[in-house]
Amino acid sequence: MNIFKKFGLGLLISLFLTISANADKIRIGTEGAYPPWNSKDASGKLIGFEVELAWALCRYIGQQCEIVEQDWDGMIPALQMRKFDAIMAGMSITDERKKVITFSQGYADEVASLAVMKGSDLEGMDTPEGINLSLGGGNVNKALKTITGALAGKTVCTQTGTIHQNFLESGDVGKVNVRTYKTQDDVNLDLASGRCDVALAAAVAFTDYADKSGKPVVLVGPTFSGGAFGNGVGVGLRQAAQMGETSTMGKRDADLLRKFNKAIDQARKDGVISRLAIKHFGFDASM
Amino acid sequence: MELLSFGKTGWGDELFIATFMTLAVSVTAILIGFIFALIFTPLKLSKNKFLNLIANFYTTIIRGVPELLVIYLFFFGGSSAIMFVASIFGYNDYIEINAFLTGAFSIGIISGAYSTEVFRGAIQSIDKGQFEASNVLGFNKYTRFYKIILPQMLRLSIPNLSNVWQITLKDTSLISVTGLVEIMRQSYIAAGSTRDPLLFYSIAAVLYLILTFFSMKIINRMEIKYSRGF
Amino acid sequence: MDLDLILNSFPKLFLASITTLKLLSASMIIGLFIGLFFAILRIKNTNVLGKIAYLYSYIFRGTPLLVQIFIIYYGFGQVEFIRESLLWNILKEPYWCAVIAFALNTGAYTSEILRSAFQTIRPGFIEAGKSLGISNKIIFYKIQIPIAIRQSLPAYGNEIILMLKGTSLASTVTLMDLTGVAKYIISTTFKPIEVFIIAGSIYLFFTFLIHYTIKSLEKKYSF
Numbered sequence: 001m002n003i004f005k006k007f008g009l010g011l012l013i014s015l016f017l018t019i020s021a022n023a024d025k026i027r028i029g030t031e032g033a034y035p036p037w038n039s040k041d042a043s044g045k046l047i048g049f050e051v052e053l054a055w056a057l058c059r060y061i062g063q064q065c066e067i068v069e070q071d072w073d074g075m076i077p078a079l080q081m082r083k084f085d086a087i088m089a090g091m092s093i094t095d096e097r098k099k100v101i102t103f104s105q106g107y108a109d110e111v112a113s114l115a116v117m118k119g120s121d122l123e124g125m126d127t128p129e130g131i132n133l134s135l136g137g138g139n140v141n142k143a144l145k146t147i148t149g150a151l152a153g154k155t156v157c158t159q160t161g162t163i164h165q166n167f168l169e170s171g172d173v174g175k176v177n178v179r180t181y182k183t184q185d186d187v188n189l190d191l192a193s194g195r196c197d198v199a200l201a202a203a204v205a206f207t208d209y210a211d212k213s214g215k216p217v218v219l220v221g222p223t224f225s226g227g228a229f230g231n232g233v234g235v236g237l238r239q240a241a242q243m244g245e246t247s248t249m250g251k252r253d254a255d256l257l258r259k260f261n262k263a264i265d266q267a268r269k270d271g272v273i274s275r276l277a278i279k280h281f282g283f284d285a286s287m
Numbered sequence: 288m289e290l291l292s293f294g295k296t297g298w299g300d301e302l303f304i305a306t307f308m309t310l311a312v313s314v315t316a317i318l319i320g321f322i323f324a325l326i327f328t329p330l331k332l333s334k335n336k337f338l339n340l341i342a343n344f345y346t347t348i349i350r351g352v353p354e355l356l357v358i359y360l361f362f363f364g365g366s367s368a369i370m371f372v373a374s375i376f377g378y379n380d381y382i383e384i385n386a387f388l389t390g391a392f393s394i395g396i397i398s399g400a401y402s403t404e405v406f407r408g409a410i411q412s413i414d415k416g417q418f419e420a421s422n423v424l425g426f427n428k429y430t431r432f433y434k435i436i437l438p439q440m441l442r443l444s445i446p447n448l449s450n451v452w453q454i455t456l457k458d459t460s461l462i463s464v465t466g467l468v469e470i471m472r473q474s475y476i477a478a479g480s481t482r483d484p485l486l487f488y489s490i491a492a493v494l495y496l497i498l499t500f501f502s503m504k505i506i507n508r509m510e511i512k513y514s515r516g517f
Numbered sequence: 518m519d520l521d522l523i524l525n526s527f528p529k530l531f532l533a534s535i536t537t538l539k540l541l542s543a544s545m546i547i548g549l550f551i552g553l554f555f556a557i558l559r560i561k562n563t564n565v566l567g568k569i570a571y572l573y574s575y576i577f578r579g580t581p582l583l584v585q586i587f588i589i590y591y592g593f594g595q596v597e598f599i600r601e602s603l604l605w606n607i608l609k610e611p612y613w614c615a616v617i618a619f620a621l622n623t624g625a626y627t628s629e630i631l632r633s634a635f636q637t638i639r640p641g642f643i644e645a646g647k648s649l650g651i652s653n654k655i656i657f658y659k660i661q662i663p664i665a666i667r668q669s670l671p672a673y674g675n676e677i678i679l680m681l682k683g684t685s686l687a688s689t690v691t692l693m694d695l696t697g698v699a700k701y702i703i704s705t706t707f708k709p710i711e712v713f714i715i716a717g718s719i720y721l722f723f724t725f726l727i728h729y730t731i732k733s734l735e736k737k738y739s740f
Contacts, residue, residue, distance in 0.1 A: 044301045078363075
């Protein structure tokens with residue numbers, strides 16, 4: 001009994017002692033459920049493009065880092081509550097998010113796509129290969145019209161609080177029956193089970209799932225970029241103004257933005273981002 | 288079965304550790320709950336209307352709002368509240384509370400509301416004569432509380448505290464937002480990564496059943512031990 | 518505190534509580550029948566059926582509701598033969614998955630509540646019935662069941678409140694109940710505290726409503 005007591009006490013003390021205020025360490029929040037951007041392996045370790053990139057950027061910055069797991073739906077609030085200092089979680093740079101946080105320059109380009117199970121009547125949709133919503137024009141409008149028709153009456157699944165959900169609810173493709181999930185993993189499961197007729201996410205999220213599960217998931221329609229889809233993926237950071245720009249914490253936040261921008265410049269120049277993108281996505285998605 | 292093996296390719300060791308984490312966070316949470324209960328039970332029994340109100344406010348709100356919301360509110364609001372208190376004392380930097388404590392505290396707050404009700408019921412069921420007897424014997428308020436009321440309260444509470452323990456244990460499945468890797472979060476991660484939710488959620492269910500089964504055995508033994516002599 | 522946000526999201530959240538109440542009533546009604554069925558099994562049978570009823574109650578009370586709902590929704594959804602069976606017409610819908618999970622869960626607790634209520638009925642009532650020459654069946658349905666229901670009202674009231682809180686887990690299987698809509702609003706406004714406080718107040722309002730309804734029922738049927 002005595003040994004158990006000692007062990008228990010030791011365990012508790014070690015658990016409690018991590019209440020700390022280590023100002024020098026950069027804590028980076030990621031989701032761990034959005035392969036190949038970020039996910040977890042069977043030994044419980046965080047892996048993926050952004051996890052490796054985060055370590056690389058930390059080396060350029062020259063500061064200690066810690067990667068923190070955070071559910072997607074609490075990602076931005078947790079950043080604001082200072083649970084961590086930066087977000088690297090496949091988060092696209094959008095105007096809506098910029099109202100509450102700030103972003104570093106983009107480090108990777110994410111193109112979105114619709115996906116269905118093989119045999120769906122959505123296969124063979126007649127659209128261009130890719131559309132950029134920021135450019136607009138007749139081609140884009142025609143494609144959106146085709147998609148509007150194709151999605152009518154279908155259950156379209158996507159992850160909560162993403163650019164993909166914003167797009168589906170923007171009215172660009174009419175009134176869509178959207179169903180939202182906590183993680184992309186859950187979207188994939190329900191696409192395969194047939195509860196979803198079609199899903200929208202980063203194209204690589206579907207191809208990665210198809211590869212690993214062997215399920216006949218196929219991309220349909222154009223790839224999307226621009227507009228609601230934002231301007232690439234960047235590091236999400238707190239606005240220095242949140243705590244007052246002259247305050248200690250405000251200064252630290254502003255400093256962090258400069259450091260990340262510089263580190264991304266260096267990583268790009270050294271070819272690190274390209275190399276990691278090819279390793280995880282199969283193509284160079286760096287920007 | 289390879290999915291459940293221990294080591295690099297399997298999830299066995301991760302689930303094993305997660306089970307201990309669930310146990311550790313549950314035990315810490317119920318202890319934190321006891322602290323809350325020891326503060327709020329006297330308030331509940333107090334003759335002061337204002338103190339009553341505070342205690343009722345706590346137990347009613349916590350027991351009337353979904354656990355998930357309480358956890359979210361503590362997760363997002365808790366550290367701001369603590370930082371606010373620290374700033375009064377002149378400390379203006381960020382205070383990090385780790386995932387374990389955040390989880391244990393959010394469940395502890397919930398658990399404490401149920402424990403308060405159990406303690407209150409136990410004290411009220413103590414024979415009134417004993418209060419009078421201790422007055423006659425000239426015990427002061429504190430001796431009376433610590434030597435007479437508290438031991439009996441704990442003994443009378445054990446059967447109902449086993450319910451509180453079960454609630455606490457199961458509520459830890461909801462602290463996923465804190466990022467603490469307990470049974471539920473680990474199975475969620477494994478289910479996502481292996482795309483086999485049926486297997487991993489079933490294992491989670493079995494692990495919870497095992498924890499329930501053994502903890503109930505221990506509580507029953509305690510009940511027998513402490514009811515000796517009555 | 519963002520007052521505009523509070524004013525804007527209140528109507529949306531209040532509307533969403535209709536889904537919450539629908540889920541709650543469907544689960545409680547189905548759960549009551551399940552609970553009654555298993556309670557009777559346990560009182561009447563000491564053999565295999567009684568054991569099965571005990572096992573059912575043990576499993577559903579010994580595991581978190583979240584695990585149960587995930588097994589039914591995500592777990593069963595990945596099993597080929599379930600997807601090809603008629604059952605899939607029901608399990609395909611998140612709403613019914615949630616109702617099934619909630620009903621099975623509350624059924625387990627209800628069976629315990631009713632069982633202990635049956636056991637505390639004073640034998641005098643049953644003997645009185647017998648001496649009046651009433652058949653066992655009528656004694657059971659007209660005397661035992663009504664008394665048991667009256668006896669279990671306070672505990673059952675608590676169970677309804679616990680289940681009301683339990684329905685918040687419907688949001689984990691894509692349903693837009695009160696919690697689901699709260700999370701949705703947070704995903705566009707990034708203001709969790711304000712939104713959860715309003716959602717919490719609405720839950721609290723329903724808790725009081727249930728609490729006082731049960732209290733008045735207890736008074737009405739007291740003896």
